[in-house]
Amino acid sequence: MGSKTVASSARVIANYGAELVLSTDTGEYLTATNQKKLGLVVCGDLVEFKFLAESSTAKQTPIQAPNLQGDIATGHAQVTKIEKRISTLARTDRRRQAKPIAANLTQLVAVTAPKPPFDPLLLDRYSVAAHHIGVDMTVVINKTDLLDDQSRESADTLEKIYRDIGYQVIRCSRETSQGIEQLALALKDQVSILVGQSGVGKSSLLNELLPDIETRTGALSKISGLGRHTTTVTTWFDLPTGGAIIDSAGVRQFALDHLSEIDIQAGFREISELSMQCKFNDCIHVHEPECAVQEALKQNLLSRQRYEHFLSMRQKDE
Ligand SMILES: Nc1nc2c(ncn2[C@@H]2O[C@H](COP(=O)(O)OP(=O)(O)OP(=O)(O)O)[C@@H](O)[C@H]2O)c(=O)[nH]1
Ligand SMILES: [Mg+2]
Ligand SMILES: [Zn+2]
Numbered sequence: 001m002g003s004k005t006v007a008s009s010a011r012v013i014a015n016y017g018a019e020l021v022l023s024t025d026t027g028e029y030l031t032a033t034n035q036k037k038l039g040l041v042v043c044g045d046l047v048e049f050k051f052l053a054e055s056s057t058a059k060q061t062p063i064q065a066p067n068l069q070g071d072i073a074t075g076h077a078q079v080t081k082i083e084k085r086i087s088t089l090a091r092t093d094r095r096r097q098a099k100p101i102a103a104n105l106t107q108l109v110a111v112t113a114p115k116p117p118f119d120p121l122l123l124d125r126y127s128v129a130a131h132h133i134g135v136d137m138t139v140v141i142n143k144t145d146l147l148d149d150q151s152r153e154s155a156d157t158l159e160k161i162y163r164d165i166g167y168q169v170i171r172c173s174r175e176t177s178q179g180i181e182q183l184a185l186a187l188k189d190q191v192s193i194l195v196g197q198s199g200v201g202k203s204s205l206l207n208e209l210l211p212d213i214e215t216r217t218g219a220l221s222k223i224s225g226l227g228r229h230t231t232t233v234t235t236w237f238d239l240p241t242g243g244a245i246i247d248s249a250g251v252r253q254f255a256l257d258h259l260s261e262i263d264i265q266a267g268f269r270e271i272s273e274l275s276m277q278c279k280f281n282d283c284i285h286v287h288e289p290e291c292a293v294q295e296a297l298k299q300n301l302l303s304r305q306r307y308e309h310f311l312s313m314r315q316k317d318e
Pocket of ligand 1: 175
C-alpha cells in the first residue's frame with residue numbers, strides 16, 4: 001500500500017490529549033500527534049493533514065474501524081490545518097485561558113443524576129457556555145431508578161427550573177430504559193456532547209444508544225494504541241440515525257473565567273430578558289431601584305437558585 005494516496009481531509013474522532021485519531025473522508029483511520037503550533041486540535045475538528053507513515057510499530061495490525069465495518073490499516077499523519085469551527089466548547093484552564101474541549105457542536109447534553117448528587121451550579125455553567133457558543137442545551141436527569149423521596153423532589157425542582165426557561169429536560173435510566181428513545185430523538189441530526197460530573201452515567205447512556213459501542217471503543221483503543229480507560233479521552237461517534245455524539249470525561253467543575261460579566265448575564269437567558277425592563281441600563285440587579293430582576297425574585301417568577309448562581313458566576317468565585 002506504499003503508493004496509496006490518502007485523502008487530505010479528516011474529522012478528529014478521538015482526542016487523548018497528546019494523541020489524536022482522525023477519520024478520513026475515504027474511511028481510513030490515522031493517528032496524529034497534537035502539535036500546539038496550530039492551536040489545540042480537539043474532538044470534532046475538521047482538519048487537513050499530511051500522511052507521514054504507514055502504521056507505526058505499535059499499531060501494525062489491521063483493526064476493526066470504530067465507525068465502519070471491515071479491517072482498516074492505520075497510519076500516522078500530521079495535521080496541517082484546522083478548518084474554521086462552527087462552535088467550540090471551552091473551559092478556563094489554570095492559566096486563566098480558554099481551553100477548547102470539542103468543536104463543531106450544535107448541542108450540549110448536560111447530564112446530572114441523584115448519584116453523584118445533583119449539581120445545579122454545574123448545569124447553570126453549562127447553560128451559560130451553551131448560550132455563549134450559540135448551541136442548544138438539553139438536560140438529562142439520569143439514573144431515575146435511584147430516585148428516593150428527597151432526590152425526587154430535587155429532580156422535580158430542577159426539571160421545573162429548566163423547563164420554565166425553555167430547555168428540554170429528559171429523564172433517563174439505563175436500568176428501566178426510561179427516556180432512551182426520547183434522548184435518541186433529541187440527538188438526531190445534531191452534533192451533541194455529553195457533559196457532566198464523573199459518574200453521572202454519560203458513557204452508560206451511550207451504551208444504550210449505540211449497541212455496538214463496545215466494538216467501537218475497543219477498535220479506537222487499538223488504533224490509538226492507548227487504553228480505553230484513559231480519563232482524558234474525548235470520543236466522537238456517528239449516530240445511525242444521523243448526527244453524532246461526543247463522549248467526554250467527567251468534570252468536577254467547569255470554569256468559565258474567560259467569559260465577561262456580559263457573557264454571563266446573556267447566558268442566564270431569563271435574567272437577560274428581565275434586565276431589559278430594569279430602570280438603569282447598567283443595573284447589576286442587586287440593590288438598584290426599579291430592578292426587574294429583583295422584582296421577579298420577590299414575585300417568585302425567577303428561581304432564587306439561578307439568581308444566586310448568576311451572582312456567584314459573575315464574581316468568578318470558584
Ligand atoms: N442505577 C443506575 N446506575 C447507573 C445508570 N447509568 C449508569 N449507572 C452506573 O453509574 C456508574 C457511572 O457510569 P458511567 O457511565 O461510567 O459514568 P460517566 O458519566 O461516563 O463517568 P465518567 O466517564 O467518569 O465521566 C457506573 O457504575 C454505572 O453502572 C442508571 O441509569 N442507573
Ligand atoms: Mg464516561
Ligand atoms: Zn436590574
